[in-house]
Amino acid sequence: MTAAIALGSNLPSSFGTPADNLHEALRRMSALGHVKAISSFHTTAPVGYLDQPEFVNAAALLETTLTPHELLHGLLAIEHAMGRDRASAPPKGPRIIDLDLLLYDDVILTTPELTLPHPAMHQRAFVLAPLAEIAPEMPHPAFHATIAKLFAKIRH
Numbered sequence: 001m002t003a004a005i006a007l008g009s010n011l012p013s014s015f016g017t018p019a020d021n022l023h024e025a026l027r028r029m030s031a032l033g034h035v036k037a038i039s040s041f042h043t044t045a046p047v048g049y050l051d052q053p054e055f056v057n058a059a060a061l062l063e064t065t066l067t068p069h070e071l072l073h074g075l076l077a078i079e080h081a082m083g084r085d086r087a088s089a090p091p092k093g094p095r096i097i098d099l100d101l102l103l104y105d106d107v108i109l110t111t112p113e114l115t116l117p118h119p120a121m122h123q124r125a126f127v128l129a130p131l132a133e134i135a136p137e138m139p140h141p142a143f144h145a146t147i148a149k150l151f152a153k154i155r156h
Helices: 018-029 068-081 125-134 147-155
Strands: 002-009 034-038 042-044 055-063 098-104
Touching (some): 002 018, 002 068, 002 125, 018 034, 018 055, 042 125, 098 125, 125 147
Antiparallel strands (some): 002 055, 002 098
């Protein structure tokens, strides 16, 4: 199975700069499967909670044998191990690392813990721009459009 994962960081950490945090997260993600593609890193303005530093965002494709829930737990474990505390941080606030499971092949899933495809990905240029670099023809199973088409739609 191929999963699309969004990465973001806007705080320095013991690993270094926000870009270093993304590199560390990608290194750790290799324990969850084979990282087969990584976008370039994009510097983007914060969304929602504006009083914070700019983000460094990227996307990755991961070939994995894990189920969607197992993969989600693995991504959350990486975040936690790298120092992210989701419980005490403000929503959309500054973070050392953010790993969002966007797509998992053509799976459509809604559980209390996980919604696939990610419910807001089609509205976020900071997600679609890096993903369109590495997977422009990847289909969004709910909208029946490619990532490139979704990105082109929000750019106008």
